[in-house]
Amino acid sequence: MVSAQTAANAAERSDVIVAIDGPAGAGKSTVGRAVAQRLGLEYLDTGAMYRAVTFAALRRGLDPTEEADIGELSESVVMTLEATPAGTSVHVDGVDATIEIRGREVTSAVSAVAANSRVRSELVRRQRRWVAEHRGGVVEGRDIGSVVFPDATLKLFVTASPRVRAERRVAEIGGDVADVEASIIARDRKDSTRSDSPLIETSDSVVVDTSELSIDEVVDHVLSLLES
Ligand code: DC
Numbered sequence: 772m773v774s775a776q777t778a779a780n781a782a783e784r785s786d787v788i789v790a791i792d793g794p795a796g797a798g799k800s801t802v803g804r805a806v807a808q809r810l811g812l813e814y815l816d817t818g819a820m821y822r823a824v825t826f827a828a829l830r831r832g833l834d835p836t837e838e839a840d841i842g843e844l845s846e847s848v849v850m851t852l853e854a855t856p857a858g859t860s861v862h863v864d865g866v867d868a869t870i871e872i873r874g875r876e877v878t879s880a881v882s883a884v885a886a887n888s889r890v891r892s893e894l895v896r897r898q899r900r901w902v903a904e905h906r907g908g909v910v911e912g913r914d915i916g917s918v919v920f921p922d923a924t925l926k927l928f929v930t931a932s933p934r935v936r937a938e939r940r941v942a943e944i945g946g947d948v949a950d951v952e953a954s955i956i957a958r959d960r961k962d963s964t965r966s967d968s969p970l971i972e973t974s975d976s977v978v979v980d981t982s983e984l985s986i987d988e989v990v991d992h993v994l995s996l997l998e999s
Contacts, residue, residue, distance in 0.1 A: 786907035787812060788922075789997070790915035793929035794959045794970065796936035798981040798989070799911045802929055804854065805990045807909040810997075815901055816852065816859040817912035817919075820894050822872035823850040823863045825881045830866075835880040842889025882958065885913075886965045895919050914968035916976050925997050926976035929989075933959070935982045 807814035916926035937952035962970040
């Protein structure tokens with residue numbers, strides 16, 4: 772077990788970037804927030820940024836598959852993200868979108884927005900600026916270790932079986948496990964097969980399977996990886 776103090780000292784030595792990638796519902800956010808807190812680093816949920824652009828598009832009545840319109844929108848939209856213990860709170864053009872970005876409408880449209888290369892390059896630019904301003908951080912997404920920060924201090928690929936991920940989601944928001952599992956598998960396939968920045972395990976990332984581990988066990992494991 773690594774003490775929080777030792778790990779925090781490690782974080783002070785240089786700008787520490789912890790990249791966390793993996794499929795939806797694997798526990799990336801819970802692990803990411805806990806690791807950030809133990810290291811005294813800021814935490815960035817980049818999925819919330821793709822969701823924020825999607826929210827802005829739907830609010831304007833734009834078609835999320837219209838590449839030029841959505842690309843242009845991503846460059847002008849004003850978004851502020853704030854990490855809280857309960858999750859990331861998000862304002863889009865001054866409107867609180869924290870609840871809506873997790874809703875069904877945004878969730879079903881976000882894959883199309885995340886496949887838009889112009890959106891991706893704009894959000895990657897904003898993510899790099901955020902890390903530069905915060906002197907490092909724990910950054911969670913799908914392409915963080917592969918594209919955004921290929922030189923991150925530590926790259927994690929956090930995963931869990933589709934069944935376990937579905938069971939966790941149903942415990943949180945209800946629904947039928949088999950249906951939720953099917954939609955998780957469909958979303959994984961979309962995220963892993965898109966042409967721009969698909970979700971992949973890089974050869975230098977450490978795979979952490981959270982199916983059988985508690986959050987505390989995962990966090991201790993991650994901190995020990997950083998120490999070594
Ligand atoms: O992690 P999430 O479910 O909130 O992500 C929302 C969507 O954005 C999901 O379809 C994956 C995509 N995404 C991405 O393509 N790249 C990222 N860095 C983060 C999320």
